[in-house]
Amino acid sequence: MTVPHAHPAHPLARLCGGAILLCGCLVADHTTVAGLIVLPAVALSALLLQRTRLTSMARLMLAGTLFYLPVVVLASPGVALKGLSAAIVGVATVSSLGPQALHDAIIRMPLPALVRLLVLQMVHQAEVLRRESVRIHQALVVRGGVDGIRGIWEFAKAIPVVWLPRVLFRADRVGMAMDMRGYGAIVPAARSVRWRGIDFGVVFGSLGVAVAAVWFSALVLI
Amino acid sequence: MTDLPIVLRFDDVSVRHSGSHVDAIHGCSLEMKEGEHVALLGLNGSGKTSLLMAAAGLLPHEGTIDVDGIRLENSSLAEVRRRIGFLFSTPEDQLLFPRVLDDVAFSLTTQGRKEGEAREESERMLEAMGVGALANAAPYELSFGQKMRVALSGALVHKPRLLLLDEPSGALDPPGKRALAALFAAHPSAMLIATHDLVFAERCCDRFILLEAGKVVRDTVQIGEITL
Structure with missing residues (x-):
């Protein structure tokens, strides 16, 4: 999760906007030429909407492209583009919010209480695990004296033997703590918020982009 | 302190972790009264954490456990836990x-x-x-x-009526340990503190229970009688 930056729209509006664009990506037809044009446009809209920094944008696109490269070979460019666009929309939305803003936004989401609580905890634990992963990586670097690409490779090899057992142990303890503290019995209250023009703009703008993307992707262009 | 109500009672309690062939706690019986501060002492693996977890209903047990007069059962878990404050050894x-x-x-x-x-x-x-x-x-x-x-x-x-604290002084610096011990010493709730730090235990507890291989081997008010 990157350090969040100032954004004039409320976190809930940004989260709703991101969710709408994500739906647009998932629903848009990736088997048509129009779909192949539209999907990157939706991802770009999310980056602009969330005011993602240029450097983060470039890193995100590079990492996503590398990750989805095998999909291009094994499946199809359409599937890869759809996955990449959806990933960019999701990461751009989440990374622009920061843990507290994301928490505040999720509490207000129009979802069943249990779903909100689960998502809240997944987001919270994801950040805890990210930091744990960084510590494991640092320990590997220090103890193994490897860094750079080889360090990343060593870390990847350590995932099933070091990271996964730790995650399972932690999940067990966190589950106990949730039981002990009565997590799930109530949904934490959200502080009241007044929607402004920009918040509506973000939500309806995203809705417009998503609807247009779905409609345009259905057109068969040669 | 004899007339004070009992906040924690273990009667012949045994705890075994799933997949294990030995009891983590075996035939443990003890009582704690309101406001009493008890140190649960023992080496690593002696069963301190298992005992605390059993008291909070986090591990299945045999025998009977009563917390503040309520029998610890599945149906009473929520009620029991409302009366307990629990500190895990990894606070995160x-x-x-x-x-x-x-x-x-x-x-x-x-x-x-x-x-x-x-x-x-x-x-x-x-x-x-x-x-x-x-x-x-x-x-x-x-x-x-x-x-x-x-x-x-x-x-x-x-x-809470009862505090169950697992290694609360672990990884704290000396001033932090002293401050925490002073805070516990002045706290009115009953406390069961799992620790292997004898100095810390002496500062904040008035009774000391020694566990060895899951069994209570000593229960005393004189910490000098205990060696780890």
């Missing part, structure tokens, strides 16, 4: 919110307290624990000692 595991104040206040809102009231009381508790300035911080950013104090605030804020 029990911090469930991205803001310190929200995490501490959660312990009160689950007990039906109003949001504003819960926040005010939580702020006071954080101040008392010496981490008032961290109210708006994210738990991820804190040091181990700070996380410990925040988790403790969450365990203490609802004024």
Whole structure:
């Protein structure tokens, strides 16, 4: 999760906007030429909407492209583009919010209480695990004296033997703590918020982009 | 202290972890009275944490456990846990919110307290624990000692009848240990503190129980009788 930056729209509006664009990506037809044009446009809209920094944008696109490269070979460019666009929309939305803003936004989401609580905890634990992963990586670097690409490779090899057992142990303890503290019995209250023009703009703008993307992707262009 | 009500009673309690062939706790019987501060001493693997977890209903047990007069059963778990404050040895595991104040206040809102009231009381508790300035911080950013104090605030804020604390002094610096011991010594709740730190135990407890291989081998008010 990157350090969040100032954004004039409320976190809930940004989260709703991101969710709408994500739906647009998932629903848009990736088997048509129009779909192949539209999907990157939706991802770009999310980056602009969330005011993602240029450097983060470039890193995100590079990492996503590398990750989805095998999909291009094994499946199809359409599937890869759809996955990449959806990933960019999701990461751009989440990374622009920061843990507290994301928490505040999720509490207000129009979802069943249990779903909100689960998502809240997944987001919270994801950040805890990210930091744990960084510590494991640092320990590997220090103890193994490897860094750079080889360090990343060593870390990847350590995932099933070091990271996964730790995650399972932690999940067990966190589950106990949730039981002990009565997590799930109530949904934490959200502080009241007044929607402004920009918040509506973000939500309806995203809705417009998503609807247009779905409609345009259905057109068969040669 | 003989007339005070009993807040924790173990009667021939045994605990075995799933997949294990030996009991982590075997035939344990003990009683703790209201306001009593008891140190649960023992080496690593002696069963201290298992005993605490069994008392909170986090591990299945044989025998009977009563907390504040309530028999610990599946049907009474929620009622029992409302009367308990628990501190895990890894405080990070029990911090469930991205803001310190929200995490501490959660312990009160689950007990039906109003949001504003819960926040005010939580702020006071954080101040008392010496981490008032961290109210708006994210738990991820804190040091181990700070996380410990925040988790403790969450365990203490609802004024539980019984506190179960797993290695609370672990990884604290000497002034931190002294401050924590003084805070515990003055706290009115009954406390069962698992530790292997004899100096810390002597500072804040008035009774000492020694566990060895899951069995209570000594129960005394003289810490000098205990050697680890």
